[in-house]
Structures are given as C-alpha cells and as structure tokens.
Amino acid sequence: MTQQLSDPKLVAVLGANGRMGAEAVKAVEAAPDMKLVAALGRGDSLDQITAAGAQYVVDLTVPESTEANVRFAVEHGIHAVVGTTGWNADRLAGLESLLAGHPETGVLIAPNFALGSVLASAFAAKASKYFESVEIIELHHPDKVDAPSGTAVRTAQLIAAERKAAEVPPSPDATTSELAGARGCEIDGIRVHSVRLRGLVAHQEVLLGGSGEQLTLRHDSFDRASFMPGVLLGVRNVAAHPGLTVGLDGYLDLGF
Ligand SMILES: NC(=O)C1=CN([C@@H]2O[C@H](COP(=O)(O)OP(=O)(O)OC[C@H]3O[C@@H](n4cnc5c(N)ncnc54)[C@H](OP(=O)(O)O)[C@@H]3O)[C@@H](O)[C@H]2O)C=CC1
Numbered sequence: 357m358t359q360q361l362s363d364p365k366l367v368a369v370l371g372a373n374g375r376m377g378a379e380a381v382k383a384v385e386a387a388p389d390m391k392l393v394a395a396l397g398r399g400d401s402l403d404q405i406t407a408a409g410a411q412y413v414v415d416l417t418v419p420e421s422t423e424a425n426v427r428f429a430v431e432h433g434i435h436a437v438v439g440t441t442g443w444n445a446d447r448l449a450g451l452e453s454l455l456a457g458h459p460e461t462g463v464l465i466a467p468n469f470a471l472g473s474v475l476a477s478a479f480a481a482k483a484s485k486y487f488e489s490v491e492i493i494e495l496h497h498p499d500k501v502d503a504p505s506g507t508a509v510r511t512a513q514l515i516a517a518e519r520k521a522a523e524v525p526p527s528p529d530a531t532t533s534e535l536a537g538a539r540g541c542e543i544d545g546i547r548v549h550s551v552r553l554r555g556l557v558a559h560q561e562v563l564l565g566g567s568g569e570q571l572t573l574r575h576d577s578f579d580r581a582s583f584m585p586g587v588l589l590g591v592r593n594v595a596a597h598p599g600l601t602v603g604l605d606g607y608l609d610l611g612f
C-alpha cells in the first residue's frame with residue numbers, strides 16, 4: 357500500500373521500560389506525525405514488531421541485545437534508529453553487509469541524540485588539530501553499565517581522524533610509572549576518563565591544551581528530554597538515508 361503524506365509513521369520502541377525507552381515512548385506518542393504501535397521490554401518477542409506493522413524501530417536497550425534487534429528490523433525492511441551503545445567496528449561491519457542485501461532500509465546508530473552533544477563533538481574534532489594535547493572526560497549517572505560512554509568513543513574517533521589527517525603528533529605524555537587506570541583508557545590514541553556519580557545524567561568535556569592556554573568544550577544533558585528531539589529527527593530522516601549512518605551529524609547540516 358502506498359503511504360500518504362499524512363499517514364503517521366508507525367514506530368516500535370524497544371527497551372520501552374528503561375530510562376531512555378520510557379522517555380521515547382512519551383515523545384513518539386506526543387509527535388503529531390508518528391504513531392506508537394509497539395513498546396517492547398526484555399523478554400518480549402520481536403515478532404510483535406512485525407505483527408504491529410511497524411515501519412520504524414527505536415532501539416534503546418542494552419549492548420547485548422541491540423545487534424540482534426537491529427538485524428531483525430533490517431531483515432524485515434524496517435528502518436532502525438539506534439541509541440544503544442556497544443556498536444564496535446565488527447558489529448558495524450556485519451550490519452553493513454546485511455544492509456547491502458536490503459538497499460532501501462536505513463539504520464541510524466546515534467551514540468548521542470542530544471543536538472548540543474553532537475555539535476560539541478564536531479567542534480572538538482575540528483579544533484583538536486590546533487592543540488598539542490587533547491583528553492576527554494565523560495561523566496555519567498552510576499547506573500550506566502558501559503564505560504567509556506559511546507559518546508566518548510565516538511568523540512575520540514572523530515578527534516583522532518582529524519588529527520591524523522592533519523598529521524598532528526600524539527598528545528605528549530611523559531608518564532612512565534602509573535597505577536592501572538590512572539591515565540584512563542586510550543581510544544585511537546586519545547585518552548578518555550570516565551566518572552560515575554549519583555546526581556549526574558550525561559556530561560562530557562573535551563580538554564584541548566596548547567602552550568599557555570586551554571579550550572574546554574563541555575556539554576551537559578541534565579534531563580533525558582534532551583535526547584528526544586534527536587530521536588524524533590532520526591525517525592523522520594532515516595528512511596531518506598538508506599544504508600548505515602553513524603552519528604546524528606550525518607542528518608544535520610553542520611556546514612563543515
Ligand atoms: N544515544 C543516546 O543519546 C543515548 C543512549 N543511551 C544508551 O541507551 C541504552 C539504554 O540506556 P538506559 O535507558 O539508560 O538503560 P536502561 O537500563 O534504563 O534501559 C534499558 C532497557 O532495555 C531493556 N531490555 C534489555 N534487553 C532488551 C530486549 N532484548 N528487548 C527489549 N528491551 C530490552 C531493559 O530491561 P531490564 O530492565 O529488564 O534489563 C531496560 O528496561 C544504553 O546503551 C545507553 O548508553 C542512553 C542515553 C542517551
């Protein structure tokens with residue numbers, strides 16, 4: 357059946373009982389151009405998605421289940437908007453192979469849906485080639501199961517790519533003796549430090565250091581409502597972007 361312009365987008369939310377999923381259920385229900393047709397929690401059968409006629413899934417589950425969820429969606433020609441962490445290079449490569457056989461289906465893997473966070477990471481990457489040193493500090497609520505955050509991984513990758521292209525040497529570091537973990541972890545040569553603290557939601561600082569100066573790019577999500585415009589933007593744009601898109605910036609016009 358041909359979809360009319362006024363037809364609502366039929367959306368299923370996976371992880372609907374979680375912190376993000378519950379917020380996404382409310383956002384989809386409130387969106388005038390969308391209809392929530394399924395809301396799945398752990399243990400629910402993915403067949404509910406197809407039975408409900410969903411055209412889009414929003415995956416906000418856990419790193420162990422997101423890959424199977426997204427593969428199910430793609431295999432059924434359902435577009436997927438994914439906020440769940442855990443999408444390493446192997447998983448992304450497997451998904452791209454699957455999508456090659458489903459050329460009309462779109463998947464957005466968005467490490468962070470907050471527009472300010474996406475902008476901060478992009479700005480940091482662009483600025484990073486002008487500074488000798490760069491390190492990332494991510495700060496989250498203590499119920500978060502993964503570290504470092506998906507946003508920090510993505511930011512480090514973007515920064516590393518910009519610095520590599522500009523042939524910037526690694527950040528200087530004279531450390532020869534350390535307690536394990538004192539210098540955080542390293543992603544593509546960029547140091548990342550993770551803080552878990554009650555009261556926090558999701559925060560990140562990129563520290564850029566040069567002789568006699570420091571530029572800090574900080575973003576704060578004080579409430580999960582901050583992620584919802586990005587979730588809805590993802591649903592509204594994913595069908596027009598078949599194949600795999602990593603990062604909400606792929607749907608934005610950042611002008612650089
Ligand atoms: N991209 C972004 O902007 C953001 C991404 N995130 C990411 O989103 C994910 C979820 O975060 P958050 O909501 O805080 O986590 P929660 O633990 O609050 O929610 C995850 C939910 O998924 C459920 N779940 C687990 N497996 C399945 C499954 N197979 N099918 C359906 N539901 C399932 C869990 O059920 P149960 O409780 O029974 O385990 C839980 O209710 C994380 O990876 C997080 O990093 C978070 C915030 C923003």
Ligand SMILES: O=C(O)C1=N[C@H](C(=O)O)C[C@H](O)C1
Nearest residue numbers: 441467468500505506507558
């Ligand atoms: O678990 C969270 O809360 C968040 N997860 C994502 C991440 O790992 O980057 C996005 C945001 O930071 C909140």
